[in-house]
Amino acid sequence: TLLGSDSHTPAAGAMGMLAIGSGGLDIAMAMAGEPYHVAMPEVWGVELTGELPDWCSAKDVILEMLRRHDVDGGVGRVIEYHGPGLETLTAMDRHVIANMGTELGATSTVFPADDAVKRFLAQQGREDEFRKLHAADDAEYHVTETIALDEIEPLIAEPSSPGNVVPVTEVAGDDLYQAYIGSSANPGLRDFAVPAMMVEGERVPPAVSFDVNPTSRQMLQNLTEMGHLGDLYASGARVHQAGCNGCIGMGQAPATGRNSLRTVPRNFPGRTGTREDSVFLCSPETATASALSGEITDPRTLEDTHDMTYPEWSEPEAVIVDEAALSPPPDEPGGDLEKGPNVKSLPDFERVPDSLAGPVLMKVGDDISTDEIMPAGSDVLPYRSNIPKISEWVFDQVEQGFHERAEEQGAPWLVVGGSNYGQGSSREHAALAPYHLGMRAALAVSYARIHWQNLVNFGIVPLEFTDRDDYDAIEQGDDLELPAVREELQNGSEVTVRNATRDATFTAEHTLSPRQVEVVLQGGMIEDYKY
Incomplete structure (x- = not known):
């Protein structure tokens, strides 16, 4: 299990754990030894069958869930994915889906810890930590559903809610100001490598801001080692410091009223830092295809307009693991608490009166x-x-x-x-x-x-x-x-x-x-x- 003070903590459900997001005070109290309380959720079983077609990826799967159920469909539920379609999804593909279970309102999202998780841990040099974990063969669910992956098409969430999902074909041709890849909702190596392969030898039109927010320093190192970072730069992409950045309005703010396609998890009004923004949520493939075309584009059309085939990608067996910024805990806990001039005490809290x-x-x-x-x-x-x-x-x-x-x-x-x-x-x-x-x-x-x-x-x-x-x-x-x-x-x-x-x-x-x-x-x- 995992508790975290970020609402997207359930992304770790991709690794087979029950990961729940909560407010910081709940987590602080749990760290102090107090119990964590949560209402018992229903379990929503979603069976995955088939395999995603070219030009579609895991983001389109969770957008399909949002298209069906909107932003409150998962309230009071934990979503558990199962079925033969899981074999076609990597651990980081599953991360994309588990991450945005939060946008469905779900308490958490869970995948089994299977061979895909074992391969991911091996890639990170941690294979010895793998423990197999999955639902019982006769598991029963409060709610059941099936998604045929082979029937998925490129999807996009229109402004200004993750639940406003339509096929990309419905908005194709609309004006584009910005295309943005990265964030907690698409943080995997393939989420940058596939766009890099798509733009190799291409140039993004100068009127489009093609922004790349790397997941981490480790991601930058691996993209550099594999040659993908150079391809992104050569295409005209703007590569930024690793972090949340524009997803939470810390840079990369789009122009007022202009369309921004982003692989982030949320497009709530003004979240970008621009009060009257116009943000769409989509896959890395759709964002990159749109950047290349200068307008919102169904990535499948690149086969005709750019004579492009869908990039062939497979996860490497090993990656560069960067632990340079990870500091070990101090030998002696404690120490003086120093407050800068911008750190103020919490307000005084009052008992609720009789009336x-x-x-x-x-x-x-x-x-x-x-x-x-x-x-x-x-x-x-x-x-x-x-x-x-x-x-x-x-x-x-x-x-x-x-x-x-x-x-x-x-x-x-x-x-x-x-x-x-x-x-x-x-x-x-x-x-x-x-x-x-x-x-x-x-x-x-x-x-x-x-x-x-x-x-x-x-x-x-x-x-x-x-x-x-x-x-x-x-x-x-x-x-x-x-x-x-x-x-x-x-x-x-x-x-x-x-x-x-x-x-x-x-x-x-x-x-x-x-x-x-x-x-x-x-x-x-x-x-x-x-x-």
């Missing part, structure tokens, strides 16, 4: 992401350790200057959201920063798992509408009252809500466990741990 009353300072629709609640990007990320400063960007993607209204209002105030509120990144600042500004409760049709837990961890009461009509009846600015919130949280699952502005009363509910009720009433996990 709560405040205005709906923000009402948002369905599928609002943590990128919209608390953006990342080059302007914001330098202040991750400074909650008062980073709070200036709360809901900035929705309403510029929102924090000024929040500061003027003061605590307490509430947020009303639609379904799947808080999808996306595990960014706990999307709870911490609103709390600092005075948010004390949320009312949503439903929540994304990690953000829901982060709200609890930082003392914000997460309630759910029992009737969508109650959500529709509330307007931003309405004054809401929770007259007996503390008592009702302790004694049941229903909480009374009064809309004082409209003289209406309705019942909301919560799905908190008794432990979580205790945590949120205490003012969050830190306060609960203290006392």
Whole structure:
């Protein structure tokens, strides 16, 4: 098993482990010896058959899942892939699929630890660590599904949601400003080598920015050793420092309103660092074909337009392994904690009072992401350790200057959201920063798992509408009252809500466990741990 404070931690499910992403505080508490709690998910069995056709790759498989089920289809589930089609997918192909199970809302994604995993470990010089692990032959699943890999076609997610998936043919010919390969969603050697072989001897049109974000220093070394990095440079590609970079708005920001094709996992509004961006999600093949053509392109058409055959790629038996930046743990733990001038203490957390009353300072629709609640990007990320400063960007993607209204209002105030509120990144600042500004409760049709837990961890009461009509009846600015919130949280699952502005009363509910009720009433996990 693996716990990680990145929402894409489940990518490690490609190696046969149950890997779960969560907020940083959950992980810190687990490292301190506290148990990690998660609601028991259903298991969704997806059988893979056949083999992917030329010009399609693993990204098209997970895009097919998103096309079928959208961004909330995996909520409350672990996805387990099985079937004969697995034999055609490498460990890093599986990584691509497991990584973006997060975009389906899944708790995790699991593949068997089989010969593909053994080959990957051998490639990295770690074959002795391999342990075979797979589901029982008679395993039963709560939900079942089949994907015929040989029927997959090149797919693309249109702006601005990973769930807006259509065949590339539907948008082929559209204008292109940028094509971008790399990120946690396509980090494998083949995800750079295949594009490099596609552009060998070709030049990308000067009007297109062809950006390459290598996965790691090790990736750069191997691409250099194999000659692929030189081919990318010769094509006109811009090769950047290894890291998340443009995926999270740290560079490579596209022009306003211009189309950017990216192999990243998310295309939420403004995530690139450009407020009015237009980002499509696709495979490395589609991104590279589009870069070469100067417009969104079905990669299969390169056979006619560029007399190109699909590159033949096979994983090398061994690769350069770079451990130069890996430092061993110190012999003696501890030491003084030194804080720079931009490292501030956490806000004080208050116990939930007997009653709560405040205005709906923000009402948002369905599928609002943590990128919209608390953006990342080059302007914001330098202040991750400074909650008062980073709070200036709360809901900035929705309403510029929102924090000024929040500061003027003061605590307490509430947020009303639609379904799947808080999808996306595990960014706990999307709870911490609103709390600092005075948010004390949320009312949503439903929540994304990690953000829901982060709200609890930082003392914000997460309630759910029992009737969508109650959500529709509330307007931003309405004054809401929770007259007996503390008592009702302790004694049941229903909480009374009064809309004082409209003289209406309705019942909301919560799905908190008794432990979580205790945590949120205490003012969050830190306060609960203290006392």
